[in-house]
Amino acid sequence: MSSKTLNTASDSLLRLADFFPYKLSRLNAQISNALAQVYSGRFDLAPQEWKVMAALGENREMSAKEIAAFTSMEKMQVSRAVTELKKLELLVQTADEDDRRYSCLRLTTSGEKMYQEIVPLVIAREAFLLDALTEDELDQFNGFLEKITRKAASLEKLG
Amino acid sequence: MSSKTLNTASDSLLRLADFFPYKLSRLNAQISNALAQVYSGRFDLAPQEWKVMAALGENREMSAKEIAAFTSMEKMQVSRAVTELKKLELLVQTADEDDRRYSCLRLTTSGEKMYQEIVPLVIAREAFLLDALTEDELDQFNGFLEKITRKAASLEKLG
DNA sequence: TATTGTTATACTCTATAACTATA
DNA sequence: TATAGTTATAGAGTATAACAATA
Numbered sequence: 001m002s003s004k005t006l007n008t009a010s011d012s013l014l015r016l017a018d019f020f021p022y023k024l025s026r027l028n029a030q031i032s033n034a035l036a037q038v039y040s041g042r043f044d045l046a047p048q049e050w051k052v053m054a055a056l057g058e059n060r061e062m063s064a065k066e067i068a069a070f071t072s073m074e075k076m077q078v079s080r081a082v083t084e085l086k087k088l089e090l091l092v093q094t095a096d097e098d099d100r101r102y103s104c105l106r107l108t109t110s111g112e113k114m115y116q117e118i119v120p121l122v123i124a125r126e127a128f129l130l131d132a133l134t135e136d137e138l139d140q141f142n143g144f145l146e147k148i149t150r151k152a153a154s155l156e157k158l159g
Numbered sequence: 160m161s162s163k164t165l166n167t168a169s170d171s172l173l174r175l176a177d178f179f180p181y182k183l184s185r186l187n188a189q190i191s192n193a194l195a196q197v198y199s200g201r202f203d204l205a206p207q208e209w210k211v212m213a214a215l216g217e218n219r220e221m222s223a224k225e226i227a228a229f230t231s232m233e234k235m236q237v238s239r240a241v242t243e244l245k246k247l248e249l250l251v252q253t254a255d256e257d258d259r260r261y262s263c264l265r266l267t268t269s270g271e272k273m274y275q276e277i278v279p280l281v282i283a284r285e286a287f288l289l290d291a292l293t294e295d296e297l298d299q300f301n302g303f304l305e306k307i308t309r310k311a312a313s314l315e316k317l318g
Numbered sequence: 319t320a321t322t323g324t325t326a327t328a329c330t331c332t333a334t335a336a337c338t339a340t341a
Numbered sequence: 342t343a344t345a346g347t348t349a350t351a352g353a354g355t356a357t358a359a360c361a362a363t364a
Contacts, residue, residue, distance in 0.1 A: 012278035016213055016229070020285050021190045023304060026231065028187040030311040031180045054175055064346060071175070072185065074333080079347055101340045101345040119171035126179050128314060132306040140296075141303045145182060147291035152189040155287060205353095223323060233356080238324055260322040260363045 031129065038121045043114060048073060048081040050118070053090065056107045057115040063102045090114060190288065197280045202273060207232060207240040209277070212249065215266045216274040222261040249273060 016022050032047075039050040051071045055062060059070070064082060068075045082105060085091035090111035096102035107115060130138055175181050198209040210230045214221060218229070223241060227234045241264060244250035249270035255261035266274060289297055 012275055012282065014213055014217060014278045014282065016217060019281075020289060021194055021281075023308070024183070024187050025191060027304065027308050027311060028183050029231075030308070030315055032184060034311065034314045035180055054173055058173060058175060065344090072188075075346065076333085076348090077331095083347090095340095099341070099345090103346070116171055119173045122178075122180075123171065123173065125314065129307055129310050130179060132310040133303055137299075137303060140299060144292055144296060144300045144303070145186065148288055149182070149186050149189070151288050151291040152186060152193065155193045155284065156189055207354095224321090234323065235325090235356085236354095242324085254363095258322085258364070262323070 034125055035122055038125065039118055042121075043118060046081065046084070048077050049084055052078060052081045052085060052105075053107065053111065053115055053118075056091065056105060057112070057119065061104055061106050063096065064105065065102070067105065085111070193284055194281055197284065198277055201280075202277060205240065205243070207236050208243055211237060211240045211244060211264075212266065212270065212274055212277075215250065215264060216271070216278065220263055220265050222255065223264065224261070226264065244270070 036047065039045045040047070043050075045053070051073060052067055055067045055070045059066075062070065064075060064078045067073070068078045071078075073081075082091060082093060086093060089108055092106055092108055094104045096104055133141055195206065198204045199206070202209075204212070210232060211226055214226045214229045218225075221229065223234060223237045226232070227237045230237075232240075241250060241252060245252060248267055251265055251267055253263045255263055292300055
């Protein structure tokens, strides 16, 4: 066996352009920029402020802890975003009657109004992207994504 | 038409758990963490240092500008990563003979060795994830991703 | 005058943990 | 003693642009 053959057998090469994590990360950056153009560019919200609003728009009333769990944010990031949203009067915070450690967070009328303005815009961008696929393809694609996501969760546990 | 019907028609709701950009961003975060466990956890490289090494591992010799284009990094981030990698003696930088503004960046022997150690590990993680799909499914999935990526590129141009 | 690459600066974001208040 | 939420602080990362060297 020649040394050339040995080399070929042992050398590993990573083709970045074909590497799934890299492709995913590029696509994610593109899409998250396209969404930020909406909530940040047009409504001047930081990403985490928009996440909190999205959580409350969907669930009406949540504690900070619930928002953290729902959005995969740290409790401290939630706290900071809540402080900002209160200043902007997009959100109100009251203490829970049963356990005063918990806070009740809700969008104000103007917060709800802004949410109602943003949602169709971001949904339109999602629709534009997914228009690349037929309905059948989209179903398949979602199924594939879910399978990979489950695998990724088991990867995280290994460490 | 009752006001309730009007409301129902006009109110928009975003289900975060079903929103494609959100699902994508979650999956991307999981996977990029899983990769960082390798290059950062085991080899103490910053993400951008690893990106530069990956570019040079694939292309042998590049200028800083080429690396920036290849990896979608800013020239300044490349410069910083290069400075670090030089300190670690994983990379050497010489001036281009034809045009001395350009630099020739190459991995050192120990840089190449580290690259050869990292690549199989990250490829193994990619393989673990993609093992969620059959070969046919993976082909389809890659095709879908490509279609959406093209759409996303046209979204970016709109602004 | 334009281009490659470096450096300076300020700014934002993040992570850790100390802290307050409630239970 | 434990939990929800806030605040302080330091460290990392980022963006802008000024800068040096070369063309």
